[in-house]
Structures are given as C-alpha cells and as structure tokens.
Amino acid sequence: MRGQAQLMEYVLLGFFLILIIVLITFFLTGWQISTTRSEQRRLIHAKAEFLLRAFTNSPYINKNTYKEGSMLEDSKLTSITCEDLEKLYGTGWFAEVESLEFDNECNDMDYPLCGKWSYCKKDGNAEIFEIPVNIYRKTTSEIDIGFLRVGLYKQGG
Amino acid sequence: MILIVLAVIIFMAIGAFLLISSIKPKYEEYHNLYVHNLLLSVLRRNTGYGGYCDTISSTIACAYMTSYRGCGATNCRDLSNEIVPNLIERVIKPTFDYCMIIEPEINVTVGETDRIRYGPRCDVVMNKSERWTANEKILQHEANLNIQMVIAET
Amino acid sequence: MMSVFQIFKIILGIIISFFILFIVLTFAGSYSEIGESSRQVSIMVNFKKSIDDVYTTGIPTDFEMKDSEILAYTPPYIRTEVSNVDMDPIPLLLVPGEKFSVYRNEYDLGWLKFYFIEVLPETNILFVPLGDDERVWSILGNITKFLPSTENTETKVKFYVGCNKTDSEWLYPLGERNKFLDYWLPQFVFYDVEMGPCDINEEDYEIITISEDETVDADFLVKPIDGEIGYVYIKDGEDHEEHVYKNGLDVVALFLGGERYYDYMNEKFLKELEVAINVKTRESDLLMGDTNMWNRCGTEFLDFKQTLTSIKEDVIPEMDSMDEDDAVEFNYQIKESFRKYKELDSLGCG
Numbered sequence: 001m002r003g004q005a006q007l008m009e010y011v012l013l014g015f016f017l018i019l020i021i022v023l024i025t026f027f028l029t030g031w032q033i034s035t036t037r038s039e040q041r042r043l044i045h046a047k048a049e050f051l052l053r054a055f056t057n058s059p060y061i062n063k064n065t066y067k068e069g070s071m072l073e074d075s076k077l078t079s080i081t082c083e084d085l086e087k088l089y090g091t092g093w094f095a096e097v098e099s100l101e102f103d104n105e106c107n108d109m110d111y112p113l114c115g116k117w118s119y120c121k122k123d124g125n126a127e128i129f130e131i132p133v134n135i136y137r138k139t140t141s142e143i144d145i146g147f148l149r150v151g152l153y154k155q156g157g
Numbered sequence: 158m159i160l161i162v163l164a165v166i167i168f169m170a171i172g173a174f175l176l177i178s179s180i181k182p183k184y185e186e187y188h189n190l191y192v193h194n195l196l197l198s199v200l201r202r203n204t205g206y207g208g209y210c211d212t213i214s215s216t217i218a219c220a221y222m223t224s225y226r227g228c229g230a231t232n233c234r235d236l237s238n239e240i241v242p243n244l245i246e247r248v249i250k251p252t253f254d255y256c257m258i259i260e261p262e263i264n265v266t267v268g269e270t271d272r273i274r275y276g277p278r279c280d281v282v283m284n285k286s287e288r289w290t291a292n293e294k295i296l297q298h299e300a301n302l303n304i305q306m307v308i309a310e311t
Numbered sequence: 312m313m314s315v316f317q318i319f320k321i322i323l324g325i326i327i328s329f330f331i332l333f334i335v336l337t338f339a340g341s342y343s344e345i346g347e348s349s350r351q352v353s354i355m356v357n358f359k360k361s362i363d364d365v366y367t368t369g370i371p372t373d374f375e376m377k378d379s380e381i382l383a384y385t386p387p388y389i390r391t392e393v394s395n396v397d398m399d400p401i402p403l404l405l406v407p408g409e410k411f412s413v414y415r416n417e418y419d420l421g422w423l424k425f426y427f428i429e430v431l432p433e434t435n436i437l438f439v440p441l442g443d444d445e446r447v448w449s450i451l452g453n454i455t456k457f458l459p460s461t462e463n464t465e466t467k468v469k470f471y472v473g474c475n476k477t478d479s480e481w482l483y484p485l486g487e488r489n490k491f492l493d494y495w496l497p498q499f500v501f502y503d504v505e506m507g508p509c510d511i512n513e514e515d516y517e518i519i520t521i522s523e524d525e526t527v528d529a530d531f532l533v534k535p536i537d538g539e540i541g542y543v544y545i546k547d548g549e550d551h552e553e554h555v556y557k558n559g560l561d562v563v564a565l566f567l568g569g570e571r572y573y574d575y576m577n578e579k580f581l582k583e584l585e586v587a588i589n590v591k592t593r594e595s596d597l598l599m600g601d602t603n604m605w606n607r608c609g610t611e612f613l614d615f616k617q618t619l620t621s622i623k624e625d626v627i628p629e630m631d632s633m634d635e636d637d638a639v640e641f642n643y644q645i646k647e648s649f650r651k652y653k654e655l656d657s658l659g660c661g
Contacts, residue, residue, distance in 0.1 A: 003316055010320060014327050021334055023167060028338070032345075045184050046360055052190060053367035059424040060590060070194055071201070079593035084586045090400050100247060111597055131191050132198040132248050139601045143212070145202045145248060 044152055048129040051093055051150045056133060060088070063136045070131075072097060072148070075138040078106045082120040092153050094121040099135050099146035112139045115146065126151035185289075188308075193291040195255075196306040199244055200293060209233055213241060214304075217259055218295050221273060221302055242275045253308045256282040262294070262301040285309035351393045354380055358389075359396060361413055362428055366401050371414040373464050374430075381407040384568070386575035401428055402579040404567050408432025412466035414459035418560055418580070420645060421652040422615075422661075423587035425580055427560075429459040431567075434517055437471040437482060439529070440506050441522040448500050449538035451521055452492060453559035454566075460488040471516065472499065474509035482509060519566060533562055540638040545569060557638040581630055588619045598660065608660035615651040618644060 055061060057069040061076045077097055085095070095118075102115030115135070128151040135144040200214040210216040210228035216237045219226050224234030231239075241257070249255055256276035282288060288309040295302040354376055361374050380391050384405040388395040404427065411430045418425040436458065440447045461467045470491040473482025485495040508527075509518070520529035525544060532551075535541040539558055543565050544551040554573060556562050564576040595612045598604040604612075622644045629637045655661040 006316060007319060010323055014323055017327060018330065020164075020167065021331065025334070025338070027167075027170060028342075043356070045187060046356075046363070049186055049190065050363045050367065052187075053364075056194070057367050057369075059426075060587065064424075068197065070197055075594050075597055076590065078597055079590045081589075084590060087582055087586050088400060108597060108600070112601070129187060130250070131194040133194060134198045134201050138598065139603060143201055143203045145198050145244070147248075 070133045073136045077117045078111050094151045095119045096149040099144050125154045188289040192289045192308050196291040214295050254278050254282045254311050256307045258305045282309045348393045355396050365413045365415050369415045371464050375410045403428045405430040410466050412461045412464040421649045434468045437516040437518045439520040446535040447521045450535040454562045457559040457563040476507040479510040557641050588623045608658045611655045618648045
C-alpha cells in the first residue's frame, strides 16, 4: 500500500510537471501572437503616415510654389481620379479632402464652389487617420483650410 | 515546494504578459505630423480681411507688433483674439486640447505684452506629460515671432 | 539491490527528463531561428520606412546594414534571405551594399515632377570623355544630374574626370555632385580640356566612357547623338548590348543595373507620365470653364492640351520599342510641353 502511494506521488509529480510545460508553451505562443498583432498595427500606422505624407507632398495635387507641402490645389483635386492615385500609390486605401467652407461634392459642374473630394471609397472596415491641410482656390487665389483623411481597409480592402 | 515555486513563477509571467499587452502603443509620428499640419494650415489661411490681416499669420504679427492697426471694423489685436481660437477650435479634433503660444524670438518686450497665449486650458495642456509640439516662425521687420502649438489628449 | 520502486523512480525520472529536454531544445531551436528572422525583417522594415520618408520629404539620409542583408535587387523586389520586400509604389534604383546614401532625385518637366529614389553605397564615378565635341560634355552633365547628391549624407558618391592625355594614370578628383556640376564642369568646358583613355585600377571606380566613336573599347560606353539622346553600349563578353537613351535618366538606370533597371524605370516613368497627362488635360478643361481663367489663358490652355494629347497618342505608344527617331520626337514634344507650361505659369494659370 505504502509503495503504491509513493508510486502515485511520483506519477502525479510527473503529470504536473508536464502540465506546467504545456502551459508555458501556450503562454509563449500567445506572446508571439500578441507581438505579431502589435507589429501589424505598427505597419498599418506606417502605411497611413506614408499616404498622408505622400498626399501632402505630391506634385500631382499640391501647389508647386509651397515647398513645405500641405497646400492642395482645388483644380488638381477635382481633376485627379481614384484610378490615377491607385497607379501612383497602390490599392487598399481611400482618401477624402474636406474644406471648412463648402461641404458639397466637387465635380466639373459645381467647381469651384465646392469643398469635398473623395477617392477610392468603398464599403468595408477601415482605420482612418486625419490631418489638417490648406486648400488653394485656383480661380480666386484664396487659401482655405480643411482636412485630409486617409483610410486603410482591413485585409487589403 | 518546487511545484509551489513553479506555480508562482507562472502566474507572475502571465501577469506580466497581460500588463504588457494592455499598454497602448504611442503613435508619436502621427501626432507630430498632426500638430505640425494644424499649425501650418491655420497660419496660412486667409482671413478675408486683406491688408495687414490678409492671413492668420499676418494678423498675429500685426496683433503683436502694431496692435492698434485697423482690420475691418476693429483693430488687429481684437481680430486676432476673436478669429484665431475660433478657427483652431473648428479644425482641431474633439479629442485634443491645444495651447498656442506667440512670443518674440529674442527676449525683448516689443509691443504690449511679452507673450500671447490662445487656448481654453493652456495650463492643463502644458502640464500634461504626453503632449506634442510644433514650431513655426513669422519673420518680421523688427522682431521675428516664434509660434508654438502644443496639443494633448483630453 | 535496488527495489522495484527505486527502479521505477529512475525510469520515470529519465523519461520526464528526456521529455523536458526535447521540448526545451525544440523551442530553443525554433525561437532562435524566429529571432534571427525577426531581426532581419525588422531591419528591412526600417529600411523601407527610411526610403518612404526620403521619398515623401525629399530629405536625404544614410542607412547602415551589417552583414549585408540584401542579396540582390530585382525591381521592385529587394531579395533577402528571409523574404522579398516589395518596394512598390516607389521608383527605386538600388545598388546592394552595407552603408548607403538614400537620396530623392527628380526629372522635372514643369507640369510633371517624376520623383525617384537612389540608394547607393560609397561610390567613385569616373567619367572618361573622349573627343572634344561639346555633345560629349553636354551628356556628361545630363548624366550627372540624375546621379545622387551626397553633400548632406555621410556615405559619399564622388565624381572624377580622366584621364590626362600625357599621363594615362592621372585623373581629376572633383568632389560631389553639386560642386562638380556648378563649378568644375563649366571650367572643363570653358578651357576645352581634352581627355584620353585611362590606365588605372578599375576596381576602385565605376567608369562611364563617353565617345562619338562606338568602337572604343569600354565596359560602359555612351555615344551621344546630341546633348540628350544617343546610344549606350554595355560590354557582354565579346559582344555589346546596344540601347537607345532619350535622357540622362535612361543612362543612369543602365549604368546602375543594366537592361532590367532601364525597363523598370521606363515603365515607372511612363505610368506617371500618363497619369500627369490625364490630370493636366482634365485640369485645363476645368479651368477653361471659368470665365476669368479663359480670358487670361484660353489660347495657352488649348495649345498646352494639344501637346499633351500628342504625347499621349503619338509618342507613348512607340516607347516600348524606341529607336533614335522616337527618342528625338519624344524629346521635342517634352520640350514643347515644358515651354507651353511655362507660358501658362507666367500668366498665373500654371
């Protein structure tokens, strides 16, 4: 009897040791998953920052006399399309520019009395980043203020 | 005894893991870009008044250096006090508080005051440990002005 | 003599020890591999970020990689041991190494600014201009404009011109790009300095030979037709590969990476050219609809639009298999568009 009890003690000890090792394995795997998620978020932010900087410095939509950038020209914003921007910057994102002064969508008919431009927007979950920008009104040479919003679609859009 | 020690170590490790996963990452670069663009776009905006108050930056310069000068129906100091905070509040995200500080580049008292501050909760913003700052300069004939914008989460 | 129980303890102990050792070694092995891969991935992520920042801001920088992580660059992919890093959408010319200068260069047509990134290790570029024709010196300047300026980085790209006719081992060290272009090159042109072939250690320099005579023996030979277009001959064993170039950018792409880089940069440039033409054409139509703009610049807008349409419909379709005549036509139309855009700009409509 005593021998059997001692035997069981050792079997239990072995069992708990193996259980602890399995728990450590789960813990390490969980840590790895968490690190990967965090890295993924960092990459999303890096892409968003790239797109924000690219738009605020792009010669395709900025007034070329403002070297610091962030002076978006309304005629260029109205002329450029989603297809053009995707050729330059890839896919999986959308962008919006909105002025404080006017909130109607810009097209050939409403220009220049309009203040909203939208590119590559579609249904889907997106993480959105916004910065203030200036909008140069070409026909009146006035400088307005507004927002540039960039959204990154989850899983490539 | 050994088992107890092992169990304690494991629980501590799990605790550390949970603590580290709950820390929110700081997106410094995005916030720095945001505050820089906020300051730049506010300063460059036209006011609609023309003359000494053509843009926000010229209005601020006028308010500091020659505050008595007329702009529209008022003087540029009063106009600056009215339109600058109003504009910033229309533009800034609701999750941010701001403080804009205008002072001369060299420590001289020129005009009426040493420094102008705009922002409803400047003291709170300046005392926050986590805040982001942008600086610009307005070049003026007698004294350059340093403009500093500080933002912090509410 | 040992009891059954003692034997049991020993066997159980051995089994559990082996099990623990097996788990530890397996995880240690895979985690150290993951650790090393993570380190390499992290370096490449930082490298890409550095390139992104230079592309968007235009501020040059240095970057250092120990142990030469980059195996090769086959545009748009940077190949490493761990993965292939896609550098799209940024147009990138890269020469593998360990310590780099990262620089944003541009091809400025006024109405189009084509930005591209040059990533080069420490490099000495030796120009060997043969003959006294001004076209030789003109293309030399054009090529230099499309190489990076490293005045603001620690990693340097330096320029040399050689060799002295009386001493074939003597060449002129002329510093970095801006000083070379702004100060030294005009001196060489003004004083009509003649050069001869070089007899130097070719391992220390990357050599560009420029001559109107295509029979000159050189690894990389540029034969100008005029100040902008001509032929590049790249030695390939006993033969030479021949390529038509239409501007200094084509020469630089061929010089840094051969036909692969040349095709890649052409594709990138043409894509942006088409986008710019579409945008500028639509913008011209939009602005012509405004009475003030029409009164100010109506005729100029129409002229400008016509040139852009001509480039899009007549010039671009010929670019895939460009010959000398196509290159001449391309440059003519580009110059015309530049001139017309300048007119628009001077009237406040640009």
